[in-house]
Amino acid sequence: MIIWFQKFFERNGVVLSLYMLIVTFIWIVVMFVLPQIFMFDFSFRFNWTQIDPSKIGGPEDIYTLQHYKFLLFGSPNNPDPFNIVDVSVFARTILAAVFVTLFDVILCYPVAYYLAHVAKGGVTRLMMLSLVVPFWINELLRAFAFRILFGEEGTINNILLFLGILNQPIDFVRENIALYTGLGYAYILLMIFPIYNAVESLDRNQIEAARDLGSPWWRIHWRVVIPYAKPGITSGCTMVFMLSAGALALPQIIGGPSSLWFTQIIYQWFNTGSNWPRGSAYAVSLLVICVIFVLLIMKIFKVKFGEIGR
């Protein structure tokens, strides 16, 4: 380890080495590991701040599993076998995030492939620009604009009614269609670019070789391009899934009134509930389940963790 540092300093000089080490330390330890450790620690404590602040650090400030129990079973006088509201919201959030992720893969893979291997020069640049420019607009503005688009009196309903496809307007917001579309839309770039990166380095000859050997286009993708792009696809899926499951603003603004997103419950505990330990426990649970879910998917699709960094 010491030798490694010595070599690192020799290779890069003192200034650059120190800069890289400090920046990396801040990035990983200060900004990421420490706050998560605090959160993790918090999730196992009683909410003394609200009950009796003088007890903090005292003999009664011990670790507890009550917040995790609460997530699973609700309050002690809950007649149900488990905490139906929170657990079902949790499950629905994960499921919806999976759905958004799948939707994005199906939407983005062809675009990424087209950008990497079909489009030429000017068209590529134009496509890249048209992908990036919409994201200059602030997220909140986009979210509210989606309400206009998907509202009961919104543009889409009006067009469908005008064309006679619908007799009655559909409440896209209530049906969560607006939310899923909004989430899918919000993370499109995070799906396209990793896939594009992965696919771009594929040797064109491989595609031509498969074609020359008689393969129809779909089999070329199935057997040659997609296996090659797998690390990129996994990387994109991981990001989109994690961010969808952890989204807050979009569910607040364009989510249906009756269906909560799990992050909204977390937010309520931190904010209106003034119960940071419980909020932490909920947040940690979401994180852990999401990570396990992602690792499981990677295992199923045989992607190694290191490949994602490619």
Place this chain on the structure above:
Amino acid sequence: MSADVTLENITVKFDEFTAVKNADITIKGGEFFSFLGPSGCGKTTLLRAISGFQEPSEGLVRIGGKDMTGIGPNKRPTALIFQNLALFPLMTVWENIAFSLEVKGVSKAERMKRADELLELVALPGQGGKMVNELSGGQRQRVAVARALAAEPEVLLLDEPLSALDLKLRQHMRTELREIQQRAGITFIYITHDQGEALTMSDRIAVMREGLIEQVGEGTIVYDNPATAFVASFVGENNAFHGTVTKVISSKVVVNTDSCELEAYLAEGSKLSVGDKAIVFARPEAISFVKRKNSAKNVINTEVVHQEFEGHFWHLILKGPKGMKIKMSQINDGSTQVYDEGTKIQVQIDPKQAIALAIGPLAAE
């Protein structure tokens, strides 16, 4: 099964640039045919036109008499071996070889059996379970050949597949490819810039320059009776003496170069008359020391610049009158003398091995 390939007046244009001009050739079924030329001469474009990746701007390709216009590469009875082989890195050797069978919906057991047979054919038995990156360069080569043959093509197209190998292996693979071709009994169309490959393997060679086919013929004909100055200078090594024709006696011509008179024979089918600009080509091995001074024709006074040893040959780089460079090669029979730089020697070109051709572009050195 092997099919003949007919190129009917093919021209391929990319915007302003014409990559292939009026290529018109019939390649016989079962033939080992090479397109030989420097990079950028259009040989790869022509190959892509045959395989279906490039539609010709004019003319058409027939394979087994059938017009291939509008038929995609996946529907043609051809298989292409790419310059970088383009093996699928994420598949095993078996899967690579059996890919075309998988496409056809052949059962897995049958696919494995066929792949094993092909591995046998390319002398790689028992290597099916490996990944491509576990193989050596030569082994990958064979897998690429096996993968192409698995598709049961009538015509196998090879785009400089040996260029990445080292010399020994390359020479070995030449023999190997030739043998595989004979065993498989199908038409091979081979693209190369390496005249050694073309000469050793092919039944016939087409020499290309800037999109044009300069000459088609057997290796010995292309080498011994080049049709143009380009072919003479590109295929094998050659000394070129520029001059003007002063005499024509049936098939013999005398060309007056700035420094000497050279007698040479006239290339078959070419016409030169007195006063024409011409080039006399003489191979390094057609140049020898002058033995009896008086009777000798085509004698040149030279000075040794440099001597090279290449094992089976000694090469002498000589400077003729007015600084012209001459290369002379002698078989190493163990008695070769070592010459110092500046030694004056007289050399002679055998008129029977000197060929006169009309002036034209030469191959870049």
